[in-house]
Amino acid sequence: MSEANWYVIHTYSGYENKVKANIDKTVANRHLEEQILDVIVPLEDVQETKNGVTRMVKRKMFPGYVLVHMEMNDDTWYVVRNTRGVTGFVGPGSKPVPLAPDEMWKLGVGEGSEAPAQQKPKIVVDFEKGDMVVVIAGAWEGTEGVVQAVNPQKQTITINVELFGRDTPVEISFSEVKKK
Numbered sequence: 001m002s003e004a005n006w007y008v009i010h011t012y013s014g015y016e017n018k019v020k021a022n023i024d025k026t027v028a029n030r031h032l033e034e035q036i037l038d039v040i041v042p043l044e045d046v047q048e049t050k051n052g053v054t055r056m057v058k059r060k061m062f063p064g065y066v067l068v069h070m071e072m073n074d075d076t077w078y079v080v081r082n083t084r085g086v087t088g089f090v091g092p093g094s095k096p097v098p099l100a101p102d103e104m105w106k107l108g109v110g111e112g113s114e115a116p117a118q119q120k121p122k123i124v125v126d127f128e129k130g131d132m133v134v135v136i137a138g139a140w141e142g143t144e145g146v147v148q149a150v151n152p153q154k155q156t157i158t159i160n161v162e163l164f165g166r167d168t169p170v171e172i173s174f175s176e177v178k179k180k
Helices: 016-030 074-081 101-106
Strands: 004-011 036-040 043-050 053-060 065-071 086-089 122-125 132-135 144-151 156-163 166-173 177-179
Touching: 004 016, 016 036, 016 065, 016 074, 036 074, 065 074, 074 086, 132 156, 144 166
Parallel strands: 043 122
Antiparallel strands: 004 065, 004 086, 036 065, 043 053, 132 144, 132 177, 144 156, 156 166
């Protein structure tokens, strides 16, 4: 009996949950619970703001991918690889490469899994260059400005505010502004 590892499988976009359900059903039907231990579609909490309404939603961390915790052998490879919606394992050629435990730990999965996966939620907004916004928190609270740039990686926007009689660019967090 070999050791179980986490593997990444590539799926058709939008089929992640169907692939998970199909693998789970096949595992139960073929009694492979000892060899295919877990199938997950990693999700993250995202704070989404659209039309001035903010809400928390769950988003797939890796669209088009599913994680499988399994012992790699001919039977398990065949079951996963031939599941409807699966295009293949991630790895060079036809050889699947297992994820390292520290990679899984970062996702909040695996041994001693109190991992940093649930840091602060990402914020998704519908700001665009040229939008008028009002700062609702922080040092610039109450200030209005025009969006000059949006940086989704840093979760900030740059607006021009009037300071000493001239426009000055200021970088502000998504959570501190709303559309006017």
